[in-house]
Amino acid sequence: MGIVEVTGGVDTHADFHVAAAVDANGGLLGVESFPADQAGFEGLSAWLADFGTVVRVGVEGTGSYGVGLARFLTDAGVGVVEVDRQNRQVRRKKGKSDPTDAVTAARAALSGAASVVPKLRNGPVEQMRVLLVARRSARHQRIQNLNQLRHLVYCAPELIRVRFKDRSQIGLVKEAAAMRPKPGSDPVAYTTNLVIRNLARRVLALNIEIKEIDRLLVELIGQTAPELLELYGVGPDGAATLLVTAGDNPERIHSERSWAHLCGVTPIPASSGKTIRYRLNRGGDRHANAALHRIVLTRMSSHPQTRAYVARRRGEGLNSFEIMRCLKRYVARQVFKHLPQPA
Numbered sequence: 001m002g003i004v005e006v007t008g009g010v011d012t013h014a015d016f017h018v019a020a021a022v023d024a025n026g027g028l029l030g031v032e033s034f035p036a037d038q039a040g041f042e043g044l045s046a047w048l049a050d051f052g053t054v055v056r057v058g059v060e061g062t063g064s065y066g067v068g069l070a071r072f073l074t075d076a077g078v079g080v081v082e083v084d085r086q087n088r089q090v091r092r093k094k095g096k097s098d099p100t101d102a103v104t105a106a107r108a109a110l111s112g113a114a115s116v117v118p119k120l121r122n123g124p125v126e127q128m129r130v131l132l133v134a135r136r137s138a139r140h141q142r143i144q145n146l147n148q149l150r151h152l153v154y155c156a157p158e159l160i161r162v163r164f165k166d167r168s169q170i171g172l173v174k175e176a177a178a179m180r181p182k183p184g185s186d187p188v189a190y191t192t193n194l195v196i197r198n199l200a201r202r203v204l205a206l207n208i209e210i211k212e213i214d215r216l217l218v219e220l221i222g223q224t225a226p227e228l229l230e231l232y233g234v235g236p237d238g239a240a241t242l243l244v245t246a247g248d249n250p251e252r253i254h255s256e257r258s259w260a261h262l263c264g265v266t267p268i269p270a271s272s273g274k275t276i277r278y279r280l281n282r283g284g285d286r287h288a289n290a291a292l293h294r295i296v297l298t299r300m301s302s303h304p305q306t307r308a309y310v311a312r313r314r315g316e317g318l319n320s321f322e323i324m325r326c327l328k329r330y331v332a333r334q335v336f337k338h339l340p341q342p343a
Contacts, residue, residue: 004029004052009083009106010044010059011098012036012066019044020102021051026110031099036065041072058083058109060101062118070118083114119247124220126248128240131220135213135237142206149176149199157189160196176200227338233298234335238291242335245288250340259336263288265328280325289328292335296327 004023011018017036021029029051034040048054056079062070070080083105108114121129146169153164153172164172177200181193217236221229221243228239245262246253253259260266264284270277299306306327313323 005055006048006051006053007055007106007110008048008057009102009104009109010057010066010069011101011105012059012061012064012069013098014065016040017044017066017069018098018102019047020099020106021048022103022106022110023052024110026107028103031102033098036068038072041069044069045073045076045078054078056081056109058105058114059118060085060105067121071121074120080118081109081114082116082118083108117249117252119252120249121247123248124224125243125246128217128220128224129244131213131217132237132240132244135210135217138206138209138213142203142210145199145203145206146173149173149196149203152192152196152199156192156196157186160189160192164196173200173203177204225338225340228335231295231334231338232303233295238295241287241291243339245285246339253336253339256333256336259339260329260332263292263328263332265289265292265325265332267325267329292328292331293324295331296324299327299331300324 006021006023006029009020009022013036015036016033017040018031018033020031023029030047032044032047034044034047045054048057057073058081059066059070059073060083061067062080062082070082073080085101105114119125149172153161155161156164164176167175176196179193179197179200181190181197183190214236217240218229221236221239224243225239228234228242229236234242242263246259253262257266261281262284264281264286266281267278268281270279296306300310309327310323313326318326
């Protein structure tokens with residue numbers, strides 16, 4: 001009897017993973033459940049190997065519940081591919097269960113329907129991703145606190161409202177943070193001043209946190225792709241976001257076109273009959289797409305070559321959205337040249 005080539009499929013969860021094994025013809029060899037921890041990863045790998053030579057494993061949720069398993073299998077030398085969730089129409093017809101999803105993942109990996117190599121998440125780019133999570137949270141909270149601060153000023157007692165209503169954002173925060181409210185005859189004014197001061201100090205603390213995160217991001221970008229920061233309109237936040245989309249294993253992106261598709265800036269054909277047109281691609285990594293959008297906005301406002309391009313394209317009849325779509329594709333092409341290259 002010859003060696004059996006085995007393809008695995010895993011439906012991942014927070015506490016346990018359900019694995020399925022199929023042979024080279026897609027025949028089911030077995031289904032089993034394992035804990036979502038180191039011992040479970042080892043048990044799953046050994047279970048698959050008992051059936052024969054493990055060719056590849058399709059894993060659902062390699063960016064969430066399956067990240068630990070994908071990292072373990074990759075370190076063990078097993079080929080891992082990322083599997084999307086089952087098509088909703090197929091799921092509606094066949095129903096859903098964890099074993100069914102695991103078998104579907106295995107057969108998708110076997111047929112080549114699932115062929116995307118997941119991110120390794122084991123290098124400086126993963127550090128950037130973690131920092132960006134904290135940065136976005138801090139930025140969102142800062143905006144929320146500034147809005148609350150302004151609202152409190154508008155609704156405050158007259159003496160407080162008159163004092164702060166015409167202050168700039170920076171001036172309001174600095175002056176409010178320096179206050180030392182003291183209890184007096186008006187308890188409402190005292191409490192309002194106290195809360196305004198605390199909000200202002202929270203904003204200053206968040207500013208310091210964001211600056212420190214940006215400093216760390218610049219260091220990591222300098223180690224990974226320093227040329228990105230030299231591109232017009234690309235700051236630490238945008239460069240890190242684009243690098244996170246690429247991942248720690250740049251060999252997974254085979255071409256500039258696949259990179260543009262990953263960023264959601266490749267136009268989608270939407271032609272019918274005699275009408276030839278393209279529509280906006282709403283797929284891809286939306287954080288990367290947003291980063292490209294911000295870069296394009298910066299260039300359209302202050303980059304001479306980009307402003308000249310915009311004027312020329314408007315003369316050809318294109319509107320702003322169509323021009324921005326073209327520019328985002330161009331910036332994606334430019335960024336691709338500066339991504340880390342495989343060793």
